[in-house]
Amino acid sequence: MSTTTTGEEPMAQAAARLRTSGMRVTAQRMAMLMAISESAGHLDADALRERAQRVTGSLSLQAAYNVLRALTDAGLVRCTQIPGHPARYETDHHDNHHHFVCRRCGAIRDVECTVGAAPCLEAHLPAEYDIQEAAVTFWGLCPDCRAATPAS
Ligand SMILES: [Zn+2]
Ligand SMILES: [Zn+2]
Incomplete structure (x- = not known):
């Protein structure tokens, strides 16, 4: 923190x-x-x-x-x-960024959107749908938790 x-x-x-x-x-x-x-x-x-x-x-x-x-x-x-x-x-900077969440400690960090505008993913939905946003959460281990994990 x-x-x-x-x-x-x-x-x-x-x-x-x-x-x-x-x-x-x-x-x-x-x-x-x-x-x-x-x-x-x-x-x-x-x-x-x-x-x-x-x-x-x-x-x-x-x-x-x-x-x-x-x-x-x-x-x-x-x-x-x-x-x-x-x-x-x-703070909302309206930058459409995503998040990485550590499975172990819950730490969250921003992940820049690769496209920069919403929605940044193609959705396989009929054209009648108005898609406004795609929220992506990446899950894994943060560097601290990764370092604390014994190598297997
Ligand atoms: Zn962690
Ligand atoms: Zn954020």
Whole structure:
């Protein structure tokens, strides 16, 4: 887990992003946007709630989910559902990237989309279907877990 603080977003910038998206500026929304942009990405709601609480004071998990849903709906935050894991959140750069998930430790990292635009995979579906997106999850072992695995 990285503890880097690069990419820290000042509150004013978070407020500006909310306004640009036509959202009402609230302390909870600003705190959540800051928590997400300060993290290296892919934190779950509980971890983000913990970070946001440093700014807002006590925040319930339900409130955290409500804020995250509003930010996701507004296109500011991307929510990724990975089977067997709680939903993860990151700043939405609309870059159509994919994810690698370590089977052992659950670490998630971005995988650049090879095409760069959605949907990046050809689907064998009748033309009547409107395909908007393809989400690919690559599964395996991260370098740390791989190094910890005895060679067979
Ligand atoms: Zn791992
Ligand atoms: Zn990602």
